[in-house]
Amino acid sequence: MKLVWLHGWSLSNTDPAMVAHPDAPAIFVFDKPFLEQTRMAFPRLQFMFEAALEALAERHHSRICLGIQAEEIIAFAKLHHCTTICYSLIPSPELRRTLDALEQAGLKLEVYPVEYLTSYTGQVKRFSAFWREVEHEVLRG
Amino acid sequence: MEFKQQFSSREEITTYLGQMFKGLYTGEPRAPALHGGRSASLAQLEAFKAKNYGRRNHTNAPVSRLSAYLRHGQLSMLEVAEYIRSHSQGRERDEFLKQLTWRDFFYLVLEQKGLKVLENLEEPKYPMRWVQPMPDDILEARTNLPCVDAWVSKLVDTGYLHNHERLWFAAYTVHFRQIHWQAGFAFFREHLLDGDIASNALSWQWVASTFSHKPYFMNKDNISKFSSNQWCAGCRAKCPFDKTYQTLERELFGADYGWSS
Missing domain, CATH: 1.10.579.10 (DNA Cyclobutane Dipyrimidine Photolyase, subunit A, domain 3)
Structure with a gap:
């Protein structure tokens, strides 16, 4: 069984992991330790909550919660007998701690790449140089 | 702590979240200026016209206001780019796509630098005397x-x-x-x-x-x-x-x- 984990970069039912598993349980967690350490104005929280509500509205089994991100995902996975966590890969290093905890708990990770606008994979430093490399691809589509 | 997912109004969401997140936010509980969600993001995208985007540096010029939706994955970069390619033309189309590419660029830098983006990536180009916090x-x-x-x-x-x-x-x-x-x-x-x-x-x-x-x-x-x-x-x-x-x-x-x- 698979579980879809929505994170702050993937709050939509069009998220690649959601699309790949339309019948899987899905969860979004507001990470309490992060919110305790980071100043966050209330409207930002409601904006994310509204997006999560709509993203999960059609799911038979879904949960939005506040807690330690990894612990909440592990608990929801156990509840639905899920052994694989599906999520969209974004480059944020802030997710690393959660991913490590999920793996340590014995859960498998199934990663869905997020689409970039360009296929460029070289080192980047200045936008002007990057733009010269990708201009044709971006404008042509 | 699990949140309920059924609400009768937006005001009810604000009041409910104000209690649930107590101690974890700054300021007062109030609804955001933009409505979060895929539907709202699509409405925002369809309302945007790249016409006059060439004046984007003027504060009263039409801008897309799509950034919050892109940030939280309610719109994808590719679908926004495709929409603009098919709904606009000329220099303004190209300029919008160029600005959109900044987001790709920043994400590539983040992928390559990780948490180092939170520290000086290069030496400042002048003898700086920066202090914290914000006054x-x-x-x-x-x-x-x-x-x-x-x-x-x-x-x-x-x-x-x-x-x-x-x-x-x-x-x-x-x-x-x-x-x-x-x-x-x-x-x-x-x-x-x-x-x-x-x-x-x-x-x-x-x-x-x-x-x-x-x-x-x-x-x-x-x-x-x-x-x-x-x-x-x-x-x-x-x-x-x-x-x-x-x-x-x-x-x-x-x-x-x-x-x-």
Whole structure:
């Protein structure tokens, strides 16, 4: 069984992991330790909550919660007998701690790449140089 | 702690979340200026016309307001690009796509640098004396500079600032007030609906000169021109920006680097 984990970069039912598993349980967690350490104005929280509500509205089994991100995902996975966590890969290093905890708990990770606008994979430093490399691809589509 | 998922109104959501998140947010519970969700994001996309996008640097020009939806994955980069390609044309189409590509660029930098984006990526290009934290007069919009106070109020009230206003505010805090860009990054992250680690931190570093060849700064003429004189008309403040670029360069950075020539 698979579980879809929505994170702050993937709050939509069009998220690649959601699309790949339309019948899987899905969860979004507001990470309490992060919110305790980071100043966050209330409207930002409601904006994310509204997006999560709509993203999960059609799911038979879904949960939005506040807690330690990894612990909440592990608990929801156990509840639905899920052994694989599906999520969209974004480059944020802030997710690393959660991913490590999920793996340590014995859960498998199934990663869905997020689409970039360009296929460029070289080192980047200045936008002007990057733009010269990708201009044709971006404008042509 | 699990949240309920059925609500009868947006006001009910605000009240409910105010209790559930108690102690974990700043300010008062109030609904965001933009409605979160895929439906709202599509409505925003369909309402946007790239026509006149060439005037995007003017604060009263039409801009897409898609950044919060892109930030939280309610729209994908590819679908926005495809929409613009098929619904607009010419230079304005190309300019929008170029601006959209900044987001790709920032994410690639984040992928390659990781949490290092939260520290100076390069040495500052001038002898900086940055301090923290952000002073109260800025946070509370009482600098007595109408433009600066308006940017802060708009940021706090709406969770949004026009890109040019973001640059001006960043230049004011980092160069004119010598506040570390990390304090500005945290302030923006607190309030911007599109606040993220990549675009936000790297844009502040771009202004500060730790992710660019030179610091970004502006003078009064620039603010007046691109704001349609919105704040300068009738302003009686002692304006720190009312100087030539050459003068500002010497005063702010301690030498004539030739950045303004």
